[in-house]
Structures are given as C-alpha cells and as structure tokens.
Amino acid sequence: MKMSQLFVQTLREDPSDAEVVSHKLLVRAGYIRKLTSGVYNYLPLMQRVLRKIENIVREEMDAKGAQELLMPFVQPEELWQESGRWDVYGKELMRLKDRHDRGMCLGPTHEEVITFIAREGIRSYKQLPVNLYQIQSKFRDEIRPRFGLLRGREFIMKDAYSFDFDQKGMEVAYEKMADAYTKIFLRCGLETRAVQSDSGAIGGSVSHEYMVLTNTDAGENDVLYCDKCSYAANTNHATSKMLKAVVDGGFAKAEKVHTPNVKSIDDLAAFLKVEPSVICKSLVYIADSKPVLALIRGDKAVEEVKLMNAVGANEIRIATEGEIKELMAQSGFDAVPGFIGPEGLKGITVVADNSVGELKNFIIGINETDYHLVGANFGVDVTGPCELHDIRLAQKGEGCPDCDGHLLITKGIEVGNIFQLGTKYSAAMGATFTAENGEEKPFIMGCYGIGITRTAAAAIERYHDDWGIIWPIAIAPYHVVVTPVNVKDEQQIETAQKIYEELKIQGVEVVLDDRDERAGVKFKDADLIGFPYRITVGKTITEGLVEFKARNSSDIQKISADDAVSKIVEIVKNIK
RNA sequence: CGGGAUGUAGCGCAGCUUGGUAGCGCACCUCGCUUGGGACGAGGGGGUCGCACGUUCGAAUCGUGUCAUCCCGACCA
Numbered sequence A: 001m002k003m004s005q006l007f008v009q010t011l012r013e014d015p016s017d018a019e020v021v022s023h024k025l026l027v028r029a030g031y032i033r034k035l036t037s038g039v040y041n042y043l044p045l046m047q048r049v050l051r052k053i054e055n056i057v058r059e060e061m062d063a064k065g066a067q068e069l070l071m072p073f074v075q076p077e078e079l080w081q082e083s084g085r086w087d088v089y090g091k092e093l094m095r096l097k098d099r100h101d102r103g104m105c106l107g108p109t110h111e112e113v114i115t116f117i118a119r120e121g122i123r124s125y126k127q128l129p130v131n132l133y134q135i136q137s138k139f140r141d142e143i144r145p146r147f148g149l150l151r152g153r154e155f156i157m158k159d160a161y162s163f164d165f166d167q168k169g170m171e172v173a174y175e176k177m178a179d180a181y182t183k184i185f186l187r188c189g190l191e192t193r194a195v196q197s198d199s200g201a202i203g204g205s206v207s208h209e210y211m212v213l214t215n216t217d218a219g220e221n222d223v224l225y226c227d228k229c230s231y232a233a234n235t236n237h238a239t240s241k242m243l244k245a246v247v248d249g250g251f252a253k254a255e256k257v258h259t260p261n262v263k264s265i266d267d268l269a270a271f272l273k274v275e276p277s278v279i280c281k282s283l284v285y286i287a288d289s290k291p292v293l294a295l296i297r298g299d300k301a302v303e304e305v306k307l308m309n310a311v312g313a314n315e316i317r318i319a320t321e322g323e324i325k326e327l328m329a330q331s332g333f334d335a336v337p338g339f340i341g342p343e344g345l346k347g348i349t350v351v352a353d354n355s356v357g358e359l360k361n362f363i364i365g366i367n368e369t370d371y372h373l374v375g376a377n378f379g380v381d382v383t384g385p386c387e388l389h390d391i392r393l394a395q396k397g398e399g400c401p402d403c404d405g406h407l408l409i410t411k412g413i414e415v416g417n418i419f420q421l422g423t424k425y426s427a428a429m430g431a432t433f434t435a436e437n438g439e440e441k442p443f444i445m446g447c448y449g450i451g452i453t454r455t456a457a458a459a460i461e462r463y464h465d466d467w468g469i470i471w472p473i474a475i476a477p478y479h480v481v482v483t484p485v486n487v488k489d490e491q492q493i494e495t496a497q498k499i500y501e502e503l504k505i506q507g508v509e510v511v512l513d514d515r516d517e518r519a520g521v522k523f524k525d526a527d528l529i530g531f532p533y534r535i536t537v538g539k540t541i542t543e544g545l546v547e548f549k550a551r552n553s554s555d556i557q558k559i560s561a562d563d564a565v566s567k568i569v570e571i572v573k574n575i576k
Numbered sequence B: 001c002g003g004g005a006u007g008u009a010g011c012g013c014a015g016c017u018u019g020g021u022a023g024c025g026c027a028c029c030u031c032g033c034u035u036g037g038g039a040c041g042a043g044g045g046g047g048u049c050g051c052a053c054g055u056u057c058g059a060a061u062c063g064u065g066u067c068a069u070c071c072c073g074a075c076c077a
Helices: A021-028 A044-063 A077-083 A111-121 A167-187 A265-272 A304-310 A321-330 A354-358 A424-428 A452-462 A490-505 A519-529 A539-543 A561-573
Strands: A032-036 A039-042 A074-076 A095-097 A103-106 A130-139 A154-164 A193-196 A207-213 A221-226 A232-234 A255-258 A279-287 A290-297 A316-318 A349-353 A362-365 A371-376 A387-389 A407-422 A432-434 A440-442 A444-451 A480-484 A510-512 A533-537 A545-550 A556-560
Touching (some): A044 A154, A044 A452, A074 A077, A077 A103, A077 A111, A111 A154, A111 A424, A111 A444, A130 A167, A154 A167, A154 A452, A167 A193, A167 A207, A167 A407, A167 A444, A193 A221, A207 A452, A265 A371, A279 A304, A279 A321, A304 A316, A304 A387, A349 A354, A354 A387, A407 A424, A424 A444, A480 A519, A490 A510, A490 A533, A490 A539, A533 A561, A539 A545, A545 A561, A556 A561
Parallel strands (some): A193 A232, A279 A362, A349 A387, A480 A533
Antiparallel strands (some): A095 A103, A130 A154, A154 A444, A207 A407, A221 A232, A255 A371, A279 A290, A279 A316, A362 A371, A407 A444, A432 A440, A533 A545, A545 A556
C-alpha cells in the first residue's frame, strides 16, 4: 500500500473528548472516528488490526474443535421472555419494536439464540459435545460509555458456547477454552491473568475473567492477586484469610452505654477505647426494592456484589436516610443511622458476614439514638433470624485463601471471560436432548467471550510511548513502512520502490511512504501509527546503505537494501 | 439516573463579562522555496456560532427551554 493512497488522516492534537491513551492514539493516528456516543467507525487501519486479532482467535478456537457460525444481530423478544432475561437485563438491552409492534432487541450476547439453535439441532447425546462460536458486533446500551474502544456501546466480540451432556464434559470444554484464551492473548502480545469473578446477569457458577494487568485509569477492574501462588480474583468476588484481630470485646456483661452523637465506627472505637474489630457494624441496603440489613465486623467493608448474590437480588444500593427512618418507624423505633442494629427490626432480611460469627462480647447498635450495647452475644442479645454469608470486601495485605501468601491489588482490563453456565438457559428454554438411558435432559452449557475491539485497545494501553502506538507485530495493521526521505531524489525513490515491491512479493505487509513530505512528517506519522519496523532510504543510499529501525527500540542499523529485505522477511516468517 | 462541565470551520481553541461586519493555530487548495524528526513565504476556499423560542432596531454574546457530548459514581467483553 502506498501511503499517498492509504485512507488515513492523522491529527496533531489529542481529541478533546478522549481521556485514556488508547482512545487518544486511535483517533490521532486515524484508526477510528466517533459516530455517536460509544459507537465508532473502524477505518481501514483499524479494520486490519481487528482482522488480525479475529484470525488469531479463529485459529485457536478451531484448534479446540469449535465451529464458527453467525447469528443475527437483531433478536426477538419471545426468546428473552423464555430465558427470563427480558425482565432482568435492564436498560443495557436495547429494545425496539418492528412495524407489527413486535418486541425485538439488539443482541448484547447470544445465549438465547444459541440455545434456540441447539434446541432445534441437537436431539441426542451422540451429537455432543459441540462448541459453536461467532465473531460479531454486539450492542449494549451502557449507562456511561467511555474510554473509546474500551467501553463502547457497540463493540466486536467473539462469543462461543459449549454444549455437553454432563458436568464433566462441560468442565473439559471449559478447560479447553481457558487454554485457548491464554494462547490467544499471548499471540496478541498480551500477558493475561485468569481471575475468579462474579458471574453477574449471565448466570452460572464458575467463571474467570482474563485481565491485562495495567495500573492505569483505563483498567476499570480492581484485581486482587497473590504474591506467591496463581490466585487472582476480581474484588467483587475475592476472598481472603483475615489476619489476626481482636474478636472478644472483653466486656463482663451486656450493658447499654450512653454514646452521645457517636455515629462512625472510628469514633465509637475511640469513645469506648476498643478495637474497631469488636464492633458489629449494621448497614441498611435496598436490594431489588427490599430492605436488607448487613452485619459486618467494624474493621471490614461490605462487598455489595457479594451481598446482592447472597440475597439473590439483581440490584443493590445503600439505603437513604429517609428509607432508614421509615424502616425504624415500622418497627417502632426512631433511631438515626449510626445506632441501627438487628434486634427487634421487622420486615427486613438480616445477612451477617462470616466474620461476625466469631465475635464475642461485642458492641452493636440497638436502634436507640445515642446508645449502643456493649458485651453483646449472639443468641442472647441478638436473637432474630440471620443468614451467614461471605459478604466481605477482601483487601490488599490480607492472606491468600489458597496459600500462605498475601494479596496485592492492581487494576486490570478485562479482555475475555469464561463461564460455566450449567443448565440455566437450556432448562429455562426447554433445550433438551435424549441421554444414553433414554432420559430427556437439558444441555450443560458454557459460554466464552473475547472483546476483540477491547483487546486492540488494551494492547495500545500496554504498548505505546510519547510518540504513538507500538503494536505487537502479530496485530499491527502492517509489518513495515519504507520511507524514502526525499521523493525528489531519484536514487532514493527508486531504491525504496524496489524494496517495497520485493517485500510485497515475499508476502510482507508493507507501506511505501511515497508522499512528497519532509522527513519529519513521515517519521512522526510512522511512529504515531505504530508500524513495527521502518526502513529509511536516505542520503546514505549513495553508499548502498539504508536504515533499519524497530519501533520499540531507538537503535538504527545501517545495512544494505538486500539485507533489509531479508531481515524483514525473516521476522515476518516467525510471527505466530 | 444523581453530581459537574462543554457545544463557535475537518481538528484544537479565542471571542460572550460590556449585544453592533465571526477570529486564531493546525489541516485543506494554488504558486514559490525547502527535503533526516510535525519548515518557510505569498495567495485562497470553508462556519445559518448545537437547536428552538423569547428580549432587542440589532443576539455567538442576554433569558427560557431543548438536544448532544464529555468528566465523577452504580452496569459490563
């Protein structure tokens, strides 16, 4: 491709609406342009990058025996009614009506459609296992699209779905995908960590997220990982061994204590001269519009996602002061937040964190403003029904749950995600097969996603410098740019052209910068766009020498034109 | 949806307080000159100032409304 023909417009300045480096560089270097919020045009350079990533994904998926298909982007409401997600999915699901007033939606994911396909096509266990995937645009009407391609509303995703006749088979499929994912990201030049995660609205039990660990704002997920073993988990899911703490308040008897205007845990601990860990903190949440009282040790925090899962809700938020007041009134109290406790409360689910179970002679609110109970004990002073769950936010420095290491925290960009779904969709939608014993059984499913566009953006977050993008060669739009410094110099342009033709013949993806521009402009553009290699044909051509430079290094080698060609050919041959 | 901000040429911005012929840099076109890290000179094209209503002799500027975009939070590949 000649640079003079390539459809690309580079910008000198960062676009005003871009915040993170991948977004800025993709726009500046002419890869993408915004069409509307969270929706981007992928220009020719971008399309080449996406194709490269997609092809790596295809090769690794096919290697695991998965088969590519393509499902519709628009889906009928009925299917979502069958799975139950029409009501659950929320506003991210872009709903529309066709001319006959039938409900439709833009596909945010394809569990419903694939289950429909399996229900129609798979009758017998003999047809299993099957793994089907597609690479396609998805649409999720995100509350707040941001960060360019990292969180668009429309994005390209590879989604795969496995079908098995038993749990064991599904676990094998899951492991295969896990293996494929590690390879895919590695081939894209990205080291990832498989972290345990919450499975959210998609459902299922076991799931892992593939994270590119980056300590930048662009990493939207907080990841806790062990400094010793391979344990890693999203903070919304992580568990930890707690380090030793005082759990016995040491009070000889239960006693109501006047604590005027002492509302926070820190103030209360200071006021009573005790460790925060012997206080039982009571927090009121609203989960799917129902009130929930969460009890947790005073020195720890509640992880809302865990709490939400514990009560089987889809939405959760902390209660407002007004709601708390109302709740108090219902049970005949009028305490203000800071003095709330479980005892005597009516019409509320009480969930206690496991950590609370160890407490003895502790301190707790009793729904009386300006008073707390010290020396409280379960079964004596706290008598209501109460479920024990892990609802605690694991924190940095705590013990690894799997070994004797400690947890560290970092940010991560989630580029892939694998779930063991089980029968959630197949059972709901009546997708069954005939088992060996003649029984009709629902498929055991798994689903596996990779954000193609997000992977490209993550690669830029990971590999760039002040001048522009530094693509890993496997996903670069072109392998090399040949830059004649002065196109009016016949020897330079002729040599450059020869190198260009030769490389093309050898199957190298090459751009010839044949523009009548000054060298500085060409170099700046080449660095910004991020060609992995550059062959510069300049003054030294009179001695038969050209320059060879890698984008990720400042070294410049002066070599013969022939050597430059064979060097590039060698490099390209070794791309996996 | 809650909190904050911004809409003026393809991009980045000034002008608005104090209403009176719409500006600057980059990009683009022509000519000259230049050719190793975003040169220079001369000339040129391009904007119903987000949209609507109002105030006024007159609105980019003042008022009201509306739409869009971005940032901070809850959602997720």
